[in-house]
Amino acid sequence: MSLLSFLDRDHSVAPAGYSRWRVPPAALAIHLSIGQAYAFSVFNLPLSTLIGIDHAAPDDWKLTTIGWIFSVAIVFLGLSAFTFGRWLEAAGPRKAMFASACCFAGGFLVGAVGVQLHAIALVYLGYGVLGGIGLGLGYIAPVSTLIKWFPDRPGMATGLAIMGFGGGAMIGSPLAVALMAHFKSATSMGVVETFVAMGALYFAFMMFGVFTVRLPAPGWTPPGPAAASVKPTARDVHVDRALSTPQFWLLWAVLCLNVTAGIGVLGQASPMIQEMFPGRIGAGAAAGFVGLLSLANMGGRFLWSSLSDFLGRKRTYAVYFALGAALYAAVPTAGRLGSVALFVAFYVVIMSMYGGGFATIPAYLRDLFGVMHVGAIHGRLLTAWSVAGVAGPVLVNYLREYQIGRGVPKTGAYAMTMYIMAGLLVIGFVANARVRPVDPAHHWRGTDV
16 A cells, blocks of 8 residues: 555544544644644744844844744644645545645745745745645644544543644743754854754654544444433534634634734743843743743643533633633733732633633534534634734734833833733623524535535
C-alpha cells in the first residue's frame, strides 16, 4: 500500500474492538504542535532587534509590524477551515492531518528565509499564510473525529482535542527561548535557526497523529453503559442551510467576541507583563507567564467543556462572559497596585475561560445543528476566529502605541484596552442569551443540497 493510499479515508476506519481512547493521543499530537502559535509572542522582541541585536536599530521591525505575523496566521486558520471543511469530511482525518503537518512545518521554513533576508512579507507568507493553512486543517480534523467517537460526552471530547491547542505554548514557549539562546551569537538573535529546528521537530511529532488516528466504522456505538448515556441530538442541518439561520450568526458573534477579548492579550503576553512591571519581570519570567497562560488555556478547554456536558452550553458561555468582563475590568487595578500575583491570577482565570470557549463551541454546534456536517459548520464558524485574530491584536498593539504617544507611561498603556475587552464580553453575553433551538424548517430532509 502506498503512502497516499494509506492516507485515504477508507484505510483509516478502525477495526472491530478498537479502543476509542487511542484516538485522543493522535488529536493531541496535532493540537500540541499547531498550538505553538500561542507562543509566538516570545519571538516578538527578538524579531524587533534582528539588526541592532542588543537594541532596536532604525531598520528593525516595530512590534506593531511583527504583530501582524500572528494575525495573518489566525486569519488563514479561519479561511482554510472554512474552505476545506467539506473536503475534510470526504477525505478523512489522516489526509487532512498530513496536509496540516506539511503546511505548518513548511511555514516555519519559509518564515526562516524571510527572517534571514529581513523580508517581512516573506515571513507573513510563510508562518502567516502557509502556516495558517496548516493551523486550520490541523484544528478541525481531530475535533470532527473525536465528536464521532464520543457521542455520549461531546463536550469532553472536544475538550480532549482542543486542550492540546491551548497547551501548545507550554511546549513552544520554553522550546523557542531555549533554541534562540543556543543559536544566539554576537551577530544573530538565533531566530532563523530556531524556525528551522522547530519546523522539523513539529513535523515529526505531527506524523505520530497521522499514523495513529482512526475513524469509527459506520453504525458504531460506544461500548457498555456509555451507549445508554448518549443524549438525542438536534435534527441534522445541512452546512449550507446552517449559514441561513440566526443561530449560526449568534454563535459566530459569541465566538468572535470571546476570542477578540483574549487573543490580543495572549499574542502580546510576553512584552505586556514586562512593560507593566518594569524591572521586576524579565524575558525568562515573561516566558514563564506565557507558559502559565498556556496551562490555564489548556486546562480550561478540558474542564469547562466537560462541565458544559452537565451545565449546558448556553449556561457555560454565560459564565464565560459575565465573569470574564468583571476580571478584565479589574486588571488595570492590579497593575496600579503593582501586584504581579493578582495580575497573573486574573489572567489565569480569564485564559481558562477563553480556552473553554473554543472547546465548548463544537458541542454547542452539535446540539443545535446535529452531527451530519458539524465539522464543516465548525470550519465556517472559525471565520469568527479570523476576524478576532486581527481585531484583538490591533486593539492591544495600536491602542498601546496611541496611549504611549499621548504620554501615558508603558505601565498604564493597556488600561483602556482592558476596559474595551470587558465591554466586548458584555455584548457577547447578550448574543449568547438570544440563542434558541433551530427552526424545524431548516432540518435536513435527505433531498436538500
